[in-house]
Amino acid sequence: MRNFNRQLQHLNKEIQKMIEILNGRKPIPHNDLLRLLKEVIYFTENQQLLQESTYKTIFYGIGDAVIITNAFCKIQMINPAAERLSGWSSFEANGKDIDKVFRLVDEKNKKPFIYPYGEILEKGKTVTIERHCLLHTREGTFIPIKDKGAPLYEENGKISGMVIVFSDFTRTRENEQEIERSKGYIQSIVDTVSDSLLILDSDLMVLNANNSFYNLFKLSKNVVEGKHIFTLDGGRWNISELKDLLEKVSREDTIFKDYEITFESNDETSYNLLLNARRIHSDSNTRILILLSIQNITEVYLSKRMSKILEMEIETRTADLNTANVDLEAFSYFVSHDLRAPLRHITGYINLLKRDFPQQISEKSTHYMETITESAQRMSQLIEGLLEYSRIGKKSIHKYMTSMNDITNEIINVLKNETKGRSIEFKKNNLPFVYCDKMLMELVWLNLLSNAVKFTQNVTLAKIEIGFTENETEFMFFISDNGVGFEMKYAKKLFEVFQRLHSSKEFHGTGIGLAHVRRIIRKHGGRVWAESKPLKGTSIYFTIPKQENKNDKQA
Amino acid sequence: MINKLKPILLVEDNQNDIELILEALKDYNLANRVITVNDGVEALTYLRNEGEYTDHELPAVVLLDIKMPRLNGIETLREIKKDKTLKSLPVVMLTSSREEPDLKSCYDLGANAYVVKPVDFREFVSAVKNLGIFWAIINETPH
Numbered sequence: 001m002r003n004f005n006r007q008l009q010h011l012n013k014e015i016q017k018m019i020e021i022l023n024g025r026k027p028i029p030h031n032d033l034l035r036l037l038k039e040v041i042y043f044t045e046n047q048q049l050l051q052e053s054t055y056k057t058i059f060y061g062i063g064d065a066v067i068i069t070n071a072f073c074k075i076q077m078i079n080p081a082a083e084r085l086s087g088w089s090s091f092e093a094n095g096k097d098i099d100k101v102f103r104l105v106d107e108k109n110k111k112p113f114i115y116p117y118g119e120i121l122e123k124g125k126t127v128t129i130e131r132h133c134l135l136h137t138r139e140g141t142f143i144p145i146k147d148k149g150a151p152l153y154e155e156n157g158k159i160s161g162m163v164i165v166f167s168d169f170t171r172t173r174e175n176e177q178e179i180e181r182s183k184g185y186i187q188s189i190v191d192t193v194s195d196s197l198l199i200l201d202s203d204l205m206v207l208n209a210n211n212s213f214y215n216l217f218k219l220s221k222n223v224v225e226g227k228h229i230f231t232l233d234g235g236r237w238n239i240s241e242l243k244d245l246l247e248k249v250s251r252e253d254t255i256f257k258d259y260e261i262t263f264e265s266n267d268e269t270s271y272n273l274l275l276n277a278r279r280i281h282s283d284s285n286t287r288i289l290i291l292l293s294i295q296n297i298t299e300v301y302l303s304k305r306m307s308k309i310l311e312m313e314i315e316t317r318t319a320d321l322n323t324a325n326v327d328l329e330a331f332s333y334f335v336s337h338d339l340r341a342p343l344r345h346i347t348g349y350i351n352l353l354k355r356d357f358p359q360q361i362s363e364k365s366t367h368y369m370e371t372i373t374e375s376a377q378r379m380s381q382l383i384e385g386l387l388e389y390s391r392i393g394k395k396s397i398h399k400y401m402t403s404m405n406d407i408t409n410e411i412i413n414v415l416k417n418e419t420k421g422r423s424i425e426f427k428k429n430n431l432p433f434v435y436c437d438k439m440l441m442e443l444v445w446l447n448l449l450s451n452a453v454k455f456t457q458n459v460t461l462a463k464i465e466i467g468f469t470e471n472e473t474e475f476m477f478f479i480s481d482n483g484v485g486f487e488m489k490y491a492k493k494l495f496e497v498f499q500r501l502h503s504s505k506e507f508h509g510t511g512i513g514l515a516h517v518r519r520i521i522r523k524h525g526g527r528v529w530a531e532s533k534p535l536k537g538t539s540i541y542f543t544i545p546k547q548e549n550k551n552d553k554q555a
Numbered sequence: 556m557i558n559k560l561k562p563i564l565l566v567e568d569n570q571n572d573i574e575l576i577l578e579a580l581k582d583y584n585l586a587n588r589v590i591t592v593n594d595g596v597e598a599l600t601y602l603r604n605e606g607e608y609t610d611h612e613l614p615a616v617v618l619l620d621i622k623m624p625r626l627n628g629i630e631t632l633r634e635i636k637k638d639k640t641l642k643s644l645p646v647v648m649l650t651s652s653r654e655e656p657d658l659k660s661c662y663d664l665g666a667n668a669y670v671v672k673p674v675d676f677r678e679f680v681s682a683v684k685n686l687g688i689f690w691a692i693i694n695e696t697p698h
Contacts, residue, residue, distance in 0.1 A: 337622045340651045341569060344673050348575040355582075 063167070068152070070161040073098045073117055085145070085168060087138030102164060103136040107144065110134075115149065120162045126150040132173070135166070144169040196294040199280075202250045204229045207289070216296060217265055229292075233266055246277060249290055253279050260297075272301040325394075332390055335383055343383075346376040385512040392519050397437040399524075399547070404431035404445075404477070407438070408466060411445050415453050422462065424453065429467035434475055435547035440520045447513040448479045448540055455483035455502075455538065474526070474543045482537040491530050517542070561615035562588040566598040566631065567649065568623045575673055576618070576649075587615065595626025599634055602641050613644065618670075620649045621657050629660055636665045 059066065065082035069075050078086075078093045078101070086093070088101045104113040113133045119125045127149045134142035147166040154160040190197055196213035198206055209224050219233060229246070230238035245256045255278035263271045274295040279288060350369050354361070361369070412426050434441070449464070456462035459482055468477045484502065486494070493499040495518040521528045521542045528542040563585075567573050573591055580589060592598050600606045602613070617635070621628035628648060635641045648661045648669040658669060 337651045340672075341572065344651075345571040345575065348571070348578075348673050352575070352578055 065166050067093075067098060067102055067164045067166075068161060069098050069164075071121055071159055073121070073162075075101060076161065082166075085135060085137070085143060085166070098164070102166075104129075104133045104145075105136050105142065107132045107134050110142070112136075115164075117149075117162065120149050120151050121159055124151045124159055132169070144173045146172075194296075196296070198229065198292040198294070200229060200246070200250075200290040200292060202288040202290070204246055204250065204290070206232070213294065216271075216294075218267065236264065236266070242275065245275075246290065246292070249277050249279060250288060255279075270298075271296055272298045328390060328394075332387055336387055339383055340380065343376045343380050347373050350376075382512075389512055389515060389519065392440070392443075392516060392523075395440070397440060397523055399435050399437055401433045402436050402438045402441060403433050404441070404468075407442050408445050408449070411442070411449050415449055419453060422457070423460070424456065424462040424464060427463065427465040431466070431468055431477070432470070432475060434544050436524055436544055437520075440523070444517050444520050444542070447517050451513060451540075452479055452481040452483065452538075455485075456481050457483075459483060470546075472546075474545045476541060476543045478539055478541045480537060480539040485532045485534045485536050485538050487534055488532060491532065494530050495528065514540075560587050562590050562612055564598065564601065564614035564617045565589055565591045566593075566595065566617065566623070566628070567591065567620040568593050569620070572620070572649075572672060579673070590614065594623045595628065595631030595634070598631055599626070602635065602644075603638070613641075616645045616647060618647050618649055619666075621661070622651075629657055629664065632661060632664045632666055 059077070059079050062079065063081055065085045066077075066079045067075060067082050068077040075093050075096050075098055078088065078090045080090075082101075083089055083093070086101050086103075088096075093101045098117065099115065102115065104115055105111060106113050113129075115129070116127050119127050129147055132144055135145045136142055145166045146169045147164065149162055149164045151159045152161045152163055190208075190210045191212075193210070194212055196216050197208075197210045198213060199208040201207055205226065205228050206224050207226075209221070214220065214224070217233060224232060230243065239261060242259070242261065245259060248254055249256060255276070257276050259275040261273050261275060263273050265271060274297045275292065276295070277290055277292045280291045350373050353369065354366075408428060408431060412428070416424070416426070449466075452464045453462070456464065463482045464479065465481075466477070466479045468475055470476065486502075495514045499515075517540075518528050521544070525545045526543040528540065530538060530540050532538040563580075565573065565576060567576065577589060577591075590601065592601055597606075598617070598619070601608060601611070602617075604611045619628045619631060623631075626634070632646060632648070635644060635646060642665070645667045646665070648658070648666045650658060650669050650671055661669065
């Protein structure tokens with residue numbers, strides 16, 4: 001009896017503990033609960049001495065579901081938590097076979113799962129179903145549960161029944177699934193990002209690498225995972241500064257950012273890599289992991305360098321161009337001053353000779369002197385043409401809507417006056433307004449019309465026609481004559497500086513007029529070309545882009 | 556009358572040009588004395604009477620070549636226009652070309668006219684006429 005009292009005292013203490021746990025809503029360790037229940041039942045059934053209220057508090061108040069059966073699997077007791085979970089009331093459940101109420105199915109295939117009652121009742125084992133199974137409730141729903149089953153003993157050691165404790169596992173399962181999903185999600189991110197990622201442990205062993213890493217460095221999983229980073233790929237990653245940085249991250253929970261290295265890969269490709277590393281927390285929070293991200297910035301690096309080179313190139317070119325411009329100006333200055341002076345002197349002294357010695361100079365000498373003068377004048381004209389050509393090059397153009405009719409009419413009138421002895425038939429269609437520099441365009445028409453007049457000088461009736469066609473983007477003007485013409489194989493030469501297709505004896509001119517024309521048309525964004533047949537005549541065509549700007553002033 | 560005529564100052568470095576200009580002026584029986592100096596430094600020395608000129612007299616007009624050694628025409632013009640006693644002197648620039656890039660700066664600096672070489676007397680006279688100083692240049696009747 002003394003023994004019994006001591007046991008009862010012990011039990012009361014345990015129950016007190018349980019109540020504290022219950023009040024504190026702490027999870028009750030399964031094993032403790034089972035042990036306690038066993039003891040409770042032992043007292044209930046065999047000693048009848050347990051205080052009713054304490055017993056009820058535990059059995060009815062506990063959050064876990066509890067079912068107690070006899071040795072024949074018939075339900076003896078079922079607590080409210082078990083009622084709630086299974087959907088069976090204690091009234092209905094009592095006396096039923098346990099597998100009618102505690103119906104389990106396999107989580108995966110939903111097939112009935114037979115609980116190992118034999119193990120408990122015959123072998124006296126405590127069992128837990130390791131794999132997840134679902135409780136098939138009375139309402140037909142399935143609830144994931146966690147369970148434990150244990151035998152109950154009579155005083156003589158004979159198994160008198162069993163107790164099954166189980167609890168709703170839904171929340172935990174959902175959390176687990178959520179974690180699984182997150183893991184998968186994270187894994188897919190890790191695998192998808194273009195940056196290469198390495199996960200190292202605190203000893204800098206590679207735990208994991210992503211696809212980008214394998215692809216970039218052409219390595220396979222088995223030579224990377226589980227290896228020390230500095231042994232990877234023949235020790236290519238054994239870079240002393242990287243070592244310092246990684247060890248610091250591992251030791252001090254610092255991060256390092258944007259550390260740039262040049263990396264020679266095993267196929268001798270050189271990469272520019274940007275490295276970032278930081279500590280990350282493992283599942284258990286106790287293990288130190290290091291995430292090393294490797295960004296391949298080779299292309300960025302190259303394009304940066306390329307653009308720097310290009311920039312420098314442009315700078316050099318601009319400087320060259322400026323020098324060339326300065327040189328050109330100096331040259332023009334030189335030409336206009338120094339080259340003219342001797343010509344001026346030649347002409348001047350010839351004039352003095354003629355003035356001072358009119359009697360002494362023979363007819364032949366006069367002819368010589370005239371030739372000298374003409375040559376000097378011609379040289380002067382060439383210089384003037386060259387200077388004008390360079391001036392057009394330098395001139396900025398001022399474009400307005402300009403009447404091509406006005407320009408051509410004016411020039412034709414001037415030319416008619418200058419060629420009064422000749423028969424020239426000018427035919428002109430109505431010409432449009434064009435967005436161009438008026439002064440330069442006058443020079444174009446003056447050159448083209450003068451050429452047409454000049455190269456028809458041997459024709460009895462000269463015919464000169466000007467007109468235009470247009471499309472959506474540009475106007476095309478033409479001027480045709482029936483003059484001397486030329487062979488088409490020389491057509492390209494026509495627009496070059498000082499190129500002549502006829503001797504200056506036949507046709508006067510410096511050979512620079514069409515070079516002017518081409519320069520001006522090109523400055524306007526147009527093209528110029530010629531078609532010709534010897535003795536049949538020449539057509540010169542040029543285009544001027546249309547400008548859709550309606551706000552422009554008319555000139 | 557002749558004594559009262561002021562001289563013409565020709566500032567020109569090229570001997571051929573000097574000769575041709577003098578011949579051109581002679582052709583038209585110019586009555587004015589022509590004083591020739593060879594660059595801007597000499598011109599300023601004359602104008603400021605700092606040299607050993609026995610018969611120094613401020614000219615009626617200065618004919619100033621642009622391209623010269625030492626002090627060129629533009630620099631000389633700038634000096635003349637800065638000088639209180641000289642700035643009212645009429646200055647005619649002698650240029651090689653009508654398109655002379657320096658012409659604009661000459662006008663900006665206060666040049667009164669320009670004449671394109673070789674100097675044609677008629678052109679010179681018309682330039683001078685426009686200056687309103689034609690009275691100072693006398694065309695002597697030929698003997």
